[in-house]
Amino acid sequence: MNKTSAFKPFYLLFYFLITLSLSAQNNLEKASPESQGLSSEKLNDLNSIMHSYVDNNDFSAIQTAIVKNGKIVHFDSYGYSDISENDKLDRNDIFRIASMTKPIVSIGLMMLYEEGKFQLDDPVYKYIPEFKNLTVKKRKKTKPVKNDVKIIDLLRHSAGFNFKGPEDYRKVIDMDLEQYTQEAIKTPLLYEPGSQWRYSSSTDICGYLIEILSGMKLDTFLKTRLFDPIGMNDTFFELPKDKIQRLTTLYIKENDGELLSFDNKSNSPFAKKVILLNGSGGLLSTTDDYLKFCQMLLNNGTFNGQKLITRKTLELMKEDHALGLKYKKLIFGKKKGFGLGFEVIKESNTKFGSKGTFGWGGMFGTYFRIDPVENMIFIYMTQSFETYKLKLSNTYRELVYKSLSN
Numbered sequence: 001m002n003k004t005s006a007f008k009p010f011y012l013l014f015y016f017l018i019t020l021s022l023s024a025q026n027n028l029e030k031a032s033p034e035s036q037g038l039s040s041e042k043l044n045d046l047n048s049i050m051h052s053y054v055d056n057n058d059f060s061a062i063q064t065a066i067v068k069n070g071k072i073v074h075f076d077s078y079g080y081s082d083i084s085e086n087d088k089l090d091r092n093d094i095f096r097i098a099s100m101t102k103p104i105v106s107i108g109l110m111m112l113y114e115e116g117k118f119q120l121d122d123p124v125y126k127y128i129p130e131f132k133n134l135t136v137k138k139r140k141k142t143k144p145v146k147n148d149v150k151i152i153d154l155l156r157h158s159a160g161f162n163f164k165g166p167e168d169y170r171k172v173i174d175m176d177l178e179q180y181t182q183e184a185i186k187t188p189l190l191y192e193p194g195s196q197w198r199y200s201s202s203t204d205i206c207g208y209l210i211e212i213l214s215g216m217k218l219d220t221f222l223k224t225r226l227f228d229p230i231g232m233n234d235t236f237f238e239l240p241k242d243k244i245q246r247l248t249t250l251y252i253k254e255n256d257g258e259l260l261s262f263d264n265k266s267n268s269p270f271a272k273k274v275i276l277l278n279g280s281g282g283l284l285s286t287t288d289d290y291l292k293f294c295q296m297l298l299n300n301g302t303f304n305g306q307k308l309i310t311r312k313t314l315e316l317m318k319e320d321h322a323l324g325l326k327y328k329k330l331i332f333g334k335k336k337g338f339g340l341g342f343e344v345i346k347e348s349n350t351k352f353g354s355k356g357t358f359g360w361g362g363m364f365g366t367y368f369r370i371d372p373v374e375n376m377i378f379i380y381m382t383q384s385f386e387t388y389k390l391k392l393s394n395t396y397r398e399l400v401y402k403s404l405s406n
Contacts, residue, residue: 028067028288028292030072031069031071031073032073033074036068036069037068038068038074038405039403042402042405045399045403046074046400046403047078050064053078054078057257058386058390059386059387059392060079060080060082061077061078061382061383062380062392063078063380064078064380064396065291065379066376068376070299081093081249082261084261091286092286094239094284095364095381095383096248096263096270096362096366096383097283097285098363099281100285101281103342104222105206105210105218105222105279105341106206106341107309107317108222108225108226109151109209110309110340111226111309112214114310117214118209119151120150120155123148123150124148127213130182130185134185134189135188136189136191145160146192147193147195149194150193151206152321154203156339157197157202157338158195158198159189159200160189160191160193160196160200161189161201162190162198162200163200173269173276176276177204177207177208177218184204201281203279206279207277207280218277222235227289229306230296230308231289231292232285234246234285237270237277237283238272239270244271247271247284248381249261249263249264249383250264250383252384253386262385281362290379291377291379296308297370298372316340317341318342318356319339323337335351342359344358345357348373357370357371358370361393364383364384365392366382367392367396374404378397380392380396
């Protein structure tokens with residue numbers, strides 16, 4: 001027997017272990033579009049339109065993915081992760097997911113709800129005493145609030161807080177969540193708690209509640225309780241040094257049409273020590289990682305043999321909890337509502353999708369939808385402030401539904 005023959009069983013074992021390891025990292029299997037009821041021809045149309053956005057210099061890069069019946073039927077990358085370095089966008093590249101952080105943190109808090117750590121109608125001051133002393137703006141005057149802020153108000157954006165953008169966060173970037181919360185509640189609320197829906201950064205305070213209720217830092221809690229169990233190995237608040245080269249550059253479009261680097265791997269605050277664990281928009285992730293999170297939600301809280309949250313709690317989160325609240329800007333109504341961390345579709349229609357579809361997006365050009373009726377997930381990731389102006393989500397959603405062949 002020669003040496004090659006003698007070691008053949010070990011080669012086979014090594015190959016099997018490597019294959020198993022790679023499979024565990026991806027978790028979702030590939031399948032042809034036709035085998036799951038989608039049209040390859042229509043998906044080619046989607047590809048062409050996404051390429052045209054990049055060719056027209058609207059976006060530096062776009063990554064799109066569709067999962068149907070638990071199988072990846074479409075995954076494509078267009079453009080460059082960094083234009084100046086001529087780096088083509090790769091499947092493993094890392095994105096700033098901005099407000100797509102909110103559903104993750106909301107799920108984390110509701111995991112503690114299932115453990116009996118709190119009730120949704122609990123006043124927040126029960127856990128953060130300073131919430132007892134909140135004030136609200138009324139006719140240019142500041143008065144004590146009449147209504148207590150409840151935990152449900154933080155989750156559904158009815159607490160009275162304002163939305164914070166990148167400039168606001170730069171002022172508090174060196175604070176931890178406790179310090180940030182203490183600073184946030186000094187500012188008078190915009191309206192009485194529980195009276196209006198207004199998009200805000202209240203999920204940051206949900207993150208602080210997770211720390212109080214679990215006894216762990218937010219990043220540690222999410223890693224041990226959510227990310228590790230379902231294999232989200234590339235999702236974090238602070239970019240590990242060995243993954244910096246995978247960070248996609250964030251661009252802003254100037255008036256002359258040129259794309260200007262706003263944040264890149266050489267100067268990104270995500271690649272430095274992160275103190276403020278921003279539960280409203282601070283996570284980094286990959287498309288594959290976020291697909292795992294979405295598939296867990298679509299599977300009623302289970303993925304890769306791990307049960308994270310129950311079906312009944314997810315059903316509660318997907319109810320329209322904004323019903324009956326006044327809207328500062330009318331973005332909801334008969335067809336759409338807002339749950340505990342997600343937008344929810346209340347009526348099936350060609351514009352928004354099937355009844356029961358839910359999801360959200362992020363200001364840096366990230367977007368996901370989960371359609372339980374079609375048993376389908378679709379995501380895109382870009383790194384640009386232009387997606388809302390160009391209505392990329394509307395175009396992408398329409399193209400996805402057009403690709404269904406049955």
